[in-house]
Amino acid sequence: MAAERTAATRRVVEKTKSDERGLELLAKMLEIRGVEDEVQRMFTQGLVRGTTHLCQGQEAVAVGVCATLKQGDSMTCTYRGHGAVLAMGAQADAVFGEIMGKAKGLCGGKGGSMHLTDVAVGAYGAFAIVGAHLPITVGLAFASRYLGDDGVSVCFFGDGTTNIGAFHEALNLASLWKTPAIFVCENNLYGEYSPLRTTTPIERLADRAASYGMPGVVVDGNDVFAVIDTAEEAVARARAGEGPTLIEALTYRQVGHSRSDPAKYRPPGELEEWLARDPIVLLERKLAEDVTDPARIAELKEQVRQAVLEALERAKSWPDPELDARFANVLA
Amino acid sequence: MSVTELTYRQAIARAIADEMEIDDRVLLFGEDVGAAGGVFKATEGLQERFGPARVLDTPISEQAIVGCAIGASLRGLRPVIEIMFADFAGVCFDQLANELAxxxxxxxxxxxxxxxxxxxxxxxxxxxxxxxxSVENWFLNVPGLTILTPATPGDAYALLRAAIRDVNPVLYLEHKGLYNLTGPVSDADLDVIGRASVVREGSDITLVASQLMRHRALEAAELLAAENVSAEVIDPRTMVPFDYETVRSSITKTNNLICVQECSPGGSWGATLIATLAGDSLELFDAPPLLVGGDNTPIPYSGALEAAWLPSPERIVDAVRRTLAY
Structure with missing residues (x-):
């Protein structure tokens, strides 16, 4: 009887723990969705200069992978990287501030939407040249080996990146030197405006890992728990000195490539199909099945929504940079 | 280290070794730099001495080499990387101009x-x-890069040690035609970045020339001395940040300027130097400043054509005569 009671208690404790974790993941994904929705609105209000690339629909990839990292690990991402930087723990107000070019933005207004960087949380940068950050990630990972720490380096990129030379140079070197790198390809089916099948002669991008002697794993990128399981394995492998992994996370970009793209190239019904598999909807459903009190989920959604709006208001109130600031930090 | 006679090539290996010796964060990688000692043998002996963990051979992947160095430097390492022939900078131009800089x-x-x-x-x-x-001009318009162009074993040594110690990204351009040049090397003064060197004093004309052209300008100065023309020769040594002050004070004395460079004229360091001095010191000039450089063509292969493409001491002398006759 005692043993049974203990087992039951353990189940309850584990359930509660996984519940809490599920809610934490949901909160982060809601924050990213909220920020991206606001950035989209800010654009129409003329608050964002140049262009911006949003990641609605892809939140589970960034949140799932980054949930497996610890302090001392590093992350790089692309210009579609607001989500990844938030997933590492950057503050939403500093993200908004940077996107608006404010002095208190993450990069003092010098980077903008495409270059969100917060080294303090391990977010080593968002890069606007497709593929450029993959070799840099290899270097970050190499440094962990050279310095003898157990840090790993994660790199997010899109399906389009797998066709650029830097991808191949980076994966080759990463594997040759057995660096603790994790390459996460967010296959959202489109490279800018072009469907993947019109630019790439293979369907499974993870197959490219075989050329470089590393595991290539495919995962449902809209299922945050599946992403976590896959990433945990890759991270463990990297920490154990067994080298890099290529993860292909299947997901979907719910919006156009950038601000000027209405995404008219989508076949009819495709968006609706993927919206039905929205990663936030899937996680909420899962949590509801797992007897999370629906009131808690509703409360959490409201809290996150308020926090995002408050962060936005704070960032809006910040001043522009001093004009002299443009001369700073060309050199150290 | 007391003053030692080394070749330009040995001075490079010595500079890397001396920094690796005192700083564990310094490491070297590139194509064939380890086991083979470099295709120009400028890194010979380093892998034997410091081991394959600190001196690494890479695949032929210039983007990966530069990117990996950037990533490693973010964690506090001090990578020294080799791109072999400078022309290959074109293969990794993005990493150098968009990322590193x-x-x-x-x-x-x-x-x-x-x-x-x-x-x-x-x-x-x-x-x-x-x-x-010679690719320094490709990068003159990319703020954020320090660009060094040593012409002697002594400068090769001091500038490379200074580059490795610098917390900023540095392009260090060696000249293939100088690898066998011998000269004194010392560690007495490593504070050399951004300082031009007056390598021959003179009073009639200032010749500003770097790398191989510095040596040809000195030959020209010898020929001119026989005609009673006194040429001052300045080696900028650093292209960015350029030491305008040393050139300006020379022209205050000579009132004439010729830049001698191993490249086509457009968008070059010599063109920038002349434009800058014409803009802020026009009153110093007795004659229009001249640019002596390679033809406005790619560099030809044939020995006869390549020799004609490169500025010779005679072409420099001829330009000086025209300037002084103005």
């Missing part, structure tokens, strides 16, 4: 990128149009 600025100083990139410049060896260029 701008990373600190775009992040508002969240990162420092102390990477030293070694590249082998230079025509005269019959390597043809894709293995002979």
């Amino acid at each position: 701008k990373y600190r600025y775009m992040t508002n100083g969240q990162v420092t990128v102390p990477v030293t990139v070694r590249l082998a410049n230079g025509a005269g060896g019959g390597f043809g149009a894709q293995h002979s260029q």
Whole structure:
């Protein structure tokens, strides 16, 4: 009887723990969705200069992978990287501030939407040249080996990146030197405006890992728990000195490539199909099945929504940079 | 270290070794730099001495080499990398011009990128149009890069040690035609970045010339001395940041300027120097400043054609005569 009671208690404790974790993941994904929705609105209000690339629909990839990292690990991402930087723990107000070019933005207004960087949380940068950050990630990972720490380096990129030379140079070197790198390809089916099948002669991008002697794993990128399981394995492998992994996370970009793209190239019904598999909807459903009190989920959604709006208001109130600031930090 | 006689090539290996000896964060990688000691033998003996963990051979992947160095430098390492023939900078131009040069600025100083990139410049060896260029001009318009162009073993040594110690990214351009040049090397003064060197004093005309052209300008100065023309020769040694002051004070004395460079005229350091001095010191000039450089063509292969492409001491002398006759 005692043993049974203990087992039951353990189940309850584990359930509660996984519940809490599920809610934490949901909160982060809601924050990213909220920020991206606001950035989209800010654009129409003329608050964002140049262009911006949003990641609605892809939140589970960034949140799932980054949930497996610890302090001392590093992350790089692309210009579609607001989500990844938030997933590492950057503050939403500093993200908004940077996107608006404010002095208190993450990069003092010098980077903008495409270059969100917060080294303090391990977010080593968002890069606007497709593929450029993959070799840099290899270097970050190499440094962990050279310095003898157990840090790993994660790199997010899109399906389009797998066709650029830097991808191949980076994966080759990463594997040759057995660096603790994790390459996460967010296959959202489109490279800018072009469907993947019109630019790439293979369907499974993870197959490219075989050329470089590393595991290539495919995962449902809209299922945050599946992403976590896959990433945990890759991270463990990297920490154990067994080298890099290529993860292909299947997901979907719910919006156009950038601000000027209405995404008219989508076949009819495709968006609706993927919206039905929205990663936030899937996680909420899962949590509801797992007897999370629906009131808690509703409360959490409201809290996150308020926090995002408050962060936005704070960032809006910040001043522009001093004009002299443009001369700073060309050199150290 | 007391003063030692070394070749330009040995001075480079010595500089890397001396920094590796005192700083564990310094490491070297590139194509064939380890086991083979470098295709120009400028890194000979380093892998034997420091081991394959600190001196690494890479695949033929210039983007990966530069990117990996950037990433490693973010964690506090001091990578020295080799791009072999400087022309190959074209293969990794994005990593050099968009990543290495701008990373600190775009992040508002969240990162420092102390990477030293070694590249082998230079025509005269019959390597043809894709293995002979001097590429410093490609990067003059990219703020964020320090660019060094040593012409002697002593400068090669001091500038490379200074580059490795610098917390900013440095392009360090070696000249293939100078690897066998012998000269004194010392560690007495390593504070050399941004300082030009007056290598021959004179009073009639100032010749500003770097790398192989510095030596040809000195030959020209010898020929001119026989005609009672006194030429001052200045080696900028650093292209960015350029030491305008040393050139300006020379022209205050000579009132004439010729830049001698191993490249086509457009968008070059000589063109920038002349434009700058014409803009702020026009009153110093007795004659229009001249640019003596390579023809406005790719570098030809044939020995006869390549020799004609490169500025010779005679062409420099001829330009001086025209300037002084103005």
